Amino acid sequence: MKTTFTQKSIFYFFLLCSFHLLAQNKSGRELFLIDKDWRFSFGHLYDTKKDFGHAEGYFSYLTKTGFGDGPAASGFDDRAWRKLNLPHDWAVEQPFSENASFSHGFKSAGKNFPEKSIGWYRKKINIPNEDLGKIISLKFDGVFRNSKVFFNGFYLGTEESGYNGFEYDVTAYVNYGGENTIVVRVDASMEEGWFYEGAGIYRHVYLQKTNPLHVAQNGTYVTSEITNDNALITAEVKLLNKGHFKGNVEINQTVLDASGKQVATNSENVTAPEFYKTNTFSSKLNVKNPLLWDIDSPNLYQLVTEIKSEGKVIDQYKTSFGIRTIKFDPENGFFLNGKHVKLKGTNNHQDHAGIGTALPDEIQYYRIAKLKAMGSNAYRCSHHPPTPELLDACDKLGMLVIDETRLMGINDYHLNDLQRMMERDRNHPSIFCWSVGNEEWQIEGGITGERITNTMQDFSKSIDPTRPVTVGISSGFKSGISSVVEIMGYNYLGNGDIDAHRNQFKQQPGMGTEEGSTFATRGIYFTDDAKHYQSAYDKKPRPTFYSIEEGWKFYAERPYLAGMFIWTGFDYRGEPTPYGWPSVTSYFGMMDVCGFPKDNVFYLKSWWGKEPVLHLLPHWNWSGMEGKEIDVWAYSNCDEVELFLNKKSLGKKKMEQNSHLEWKVNYTPGTLEAVGYKNGKKVLSDIRKTTGKPENIKLSLDKENVLKGNVSVVTVETTDKNGLHIPTANDEIMFSIKGGKILGVGNGDPTSLESDQFIDDIALVAISNFMEQKETTASLPQQLRNYSENEWTEAFKNRDYKKQAPSYIYKGEFDLKNNSTSNVVSFFYKKIGVETVVFVNGNKVEPSKEDFQKYVLNSAILKQGKNTIHIAATPLQKIKDWDVMNTDPGIIQVITPAESWKRKLFNGYAQIIIQKDENAKEVVLSASAKGLRATSLKN
Incomplete structure (x- = not known):
């Protein structure tokens, strides 16, 4: 749906309105997380054909406003692209390669892999008519890297660094009351650091709606001065006026404690900044008996900034902050809230x-x-x-x-x-x-x-x-x-x-x-x-x-x-x-x-730390090394540590400050135990036992103080018949899940070349050698007849759209690397005719019920190597002479199902990260391995 002249007029009328408009907007600011339901596909670093024809247009997005082409065009057909949620890192999905970057972990992405250097992201959103007059912005927390963003075909800008957050105003480009398209082209060919940096939209993305007069991006600054039992809060706020409002507004600053209780407030009338200008205003608030932020008691407050006009809130901006003092002393180090902290x-x-x-x-x-x-x-x-x-x-x-x-x-x-x-x-x-x-x-x-x-x-x-x-x-x-x-x-x-x-x-x-x-x-x-x-x-x-x-x-x-x-x-x-x-x-x-x-x-x-600690190393599984000397260390803050092997004391040693203890022990299977003493009394022990062979899989949910959410970390290990952890196990564990999805697997092995993720492979296969023949009737064939090979001509070449045939038969080819019955092959048809009939290898195929321009192809009619597609169609007609007609028949999508999720244990451990489905009552993770007892974990 195109924005009409009337809609544009209303838009500018709203921007020009002043006091009355501001009073009508009730909430003022809305922020929506838009991480879900993006489409993604790889482009190409330098081959524009493989980059979906981007930047091939006569007018580019840098030449004329609104001329985003290829995937940057709002009407681009992305149905065959992969569907995913953000955040997303495409580099971690790639296999390892010795030809890849040393500093980036040898993942097959970056400049040495031009087909995996460019990533395209597209998302459609609806913005209602009610938002006309608001400022509409896109906010990105970070995209790695060199991102170009388009909105409805309009180029918004480029952010070179992969670590900066950035924001674009799209107000003038919005199709109010209809569909809008966000497009991001990411170029991860160049590295910024000498360490793994990933690739893609790997941080959150938001849609923001504000009043024309609002708090600017990152527009608050809260500082505090503490005197006795009082904290004087200075709250700066930067106002931005993207409308023509003139006059005064009220700035209301309120400080809330962690329970939501108001502990301080301040209001003042100020003059709004001029059109597209900013002004900064400062308020003072007193918080009595403040709860200070520190490392043991991280107390937080919230500043609620409200901009009011005629008593109604036109913008609300929330800022989390803490009250604390910091100081560096050249003689005595660092101080937090007046207390020395190393x-x-x-x-x-x-x-x-x-x-x-x-x-x-x-x-x-x-x-x-x-x-x-x-x-x-x-x-x-x-x-x-x-x-x-x-x-x-x-x-x-x-x-x-x-x-x-x-x-x-x-x-x-x-x-x-x-x-x-x-x-x-x-x-x-x-x-x-x-x-x-x-x-x-x-x-x-x-x-x-x-x-x-x-x-x-x-x-x-x-x-x-x-x-x-x-x-x-x-x-x-x-x-x-x-x-x-x-x-x-x-x-x-x-x-x-x-x-x-x-x-x-x-x-x-x-x-x-x-x-x-x-x-x-x-x-x-x-x-x-x-x-x-x-x-x-x-x-x-x-x-x-x-x-x-x-x-x-x-x-x-x-x-x-x-x-x-x-x-x-x-x-x-x-x-x-x-x-x-x-x-x-x-x-x-x-x-x-x-x-x-x-x-x-x-x-x-x-x-x-502050708690008593005793840790013994190494493990005690050294089969084949009986009688050989093993270095045994103890890490502890106890006064003394005594070491026992099979209940026989090997000596008690005194622990020095910031040190550790060592013994030389001839290996004998059994039990190695360390006992820690404070003030002469036993306070801790740590045991290493020689274990039996792996028999069971153990799954445990990590509850390391993680705030509640849908993502969980699961530790995977094996145990012997007595339930003892096997510190040398390397079994390969298979996983399946219900009620959620697996995000990734790892095991900490620095040399592991195993896959981090197991996702379906989506290949897009172009239709080549696209040819045509004229038909003498508008009636489309339901069975494919034999056509003279001499009469095929290049499709759409020198087409006279004022003298088209009643119908055309088109022929093209596509190559399949394999024709596995497990693959899902689909033809995503792009409209080149009013009525259409499609044949693949001579067989008529029917469109799918959910999308009449999508054809799912049965493997029985396909073959490995070259396949032939015929399309019979009545022609599209130009309405205006300058109309650009589609000449692309579509694309073949091949989905190769992923292998089952799996990971080897490394020295006894692996990790799996799972995400619970939004509407699921519980998520069930199951694990199995050859020769081991299977298990499952409910969360």
Whole structure:
């Protein structure tokens, strides 16, 4: 349905209206999550034919407004495309390839794979007539990367970075009262980072409706000053006027506590900004006896900003915030709410096993909760702005955050990215520091780095003066950025003399922004370079990298250092140092890509956490190594630990602060037990038993403080006849599900080349050699006759639309790589005639009942290799001479059903992420394996 002249006139009339219009809109602002029911297909990096003819038009979308072509055109037929929900990462769906990017985990996507570098997304939405006069916007939290967005064929803009949120106003392009088409073309051929980044619309998308006069994007800024038992809240609000309203409006600011109780309010009349201008207004509110936000009690408040006209709300904007103080001291480190806090942090990228970067919100909470359980209190976003839901999780669970921009520089590209990140994120109480760079080796040690850092720091202060700025430095700590950055960020103590730098710059606070890295494989205790497995014992990996214990001791012993951020909390895809293919993930994590803990987790938990800890390593399944010496370690914060083998004491040892204990034990099957003592009394024990062979599959739901939602994390393992976990098991487990779907599977094996996801393969096969013959009658054949081969001519070539034949018979070809009976082959017909009859390999086929332009082809009439399609049709007629007639008969879709979901255990564990269907009462996950007792889990 096209927008009529009358509709356009009404639209502009509404924009020109002022006071009366604003008073009529009741709620003012609506925000709709539009993640569901998108269509997706791969395009091509440079072959425009394979990119659905995009950018082939005489007029392009850059030449004339509204000329989006190919899939960017609103009328493009996407019925044969895959249907999916967001968030979506197409890279994780691809197989591994040795020719793929080392840094991106060898997934077959990116510039070396032009057929998997471009992704097209399309979605249709209805916008009612009642929205005429509102400002309609599309909001994207992040698309990786270089996205171009179209709306009803109109080009909206390009966002190069995969990490920036962005918003487009589509008000003028809306088909009110009808269907509207959103199109996103994503080019993931170029990498931004040196780590796995995924591909596609991997964060949320929203449709927003506001009054012409409304709070601007990220238009509030809340700060607080605490004096005695009172918090003075300063609430800034930026108003944007996209209409011609003139006069005063009322700004009403209300602070609510966690229970929804009003604790402060303020109202004032202000003059609205001019047309397409913004004005910023500031209000003061007092909160008595505030509940402060901290890592143990993450208390949150909500600011409700209402814009009123004639007493009626025309816009409402909600801002979550916390009340707290932060301070860095060059002598004594970091203080939160006046209390000293040693930063116990981790660096992390944003991918997770099985799902890549397309994390459901629940998994954000799962990962932060895992880090909290380890004793961590701080998180560095490495090395890019995170998705908003990660910061929400940190706010709600009590995790301090360093928020980091992607790239250093002083031009609009760099400073605009920084500003957008800061304005989006500055109300999160979890953020205590901004990072404007990381390991920029080209500029770190010289005057250029100083100049850039000074500019970015001062620019940051203009946006948020309440937080300090840091940069992670790794090429020596002597000059350049190191001499001017507000909070010195040391990346690896082996890269320079930290104490010497501190003695030179005694007024500069510092922290270890990357430190204590190690190489370790979960459950492996003897390094095997041939298999690319690194022992899990905490050892110094190379001269400039220190072990976790060495790193923590260094920072713990120096009060002037605020703390350290370990590289990394979780393993991540890509950067599989020190190995290459077939290693596809890093070895740096305290936990693997699933969140299963490596033994180092328990060292940190001992000295970072508050609860008693005792952890014994390794496992005690060493068949064939009887009598051989095994290194046995204990991680604990107990005073003493005694080790027993089959109830015989091997000695009691005293635990030193921030250390661990070691024994040499000759292997004998049985029971290895550690007993921990505090004040001479037994408080803990940890046991490792030699197990029997695997007999049972065990499924357990992870309840790691995850907020309620539809996504669950399930741990998969095997047990022996006595129910003991098998730490060396590698059985392949098969899965099925009812009442939900499986999102991904993983096991933490850095060399696993197994599929992360099992989804149907959809291939689109073009119809080639499309030819035609004229027919003398409009009556269409119901059986295919023989046609003279000499009379076929190229279809539609030099067609005189004023002298068309009564009907035409068309012939084309399509190739099938295989003709499996399990495949579903369909012909999606694009209308080239008024009446149509379709034949495939001489057999007449009938349209489907749900779509009369879709033909499902029975495998019995198909064959492997070349197939022939005939279409008999009465011709379409041009109404206007300039009408462009469709000459594309359609496309063949081949759906190859996916294999059953499966995953091998790795050193005893695998993980499966499931999502419950919206209307399902329960979800049932079933697991089976050869030689093992099957099981199921209800949730």
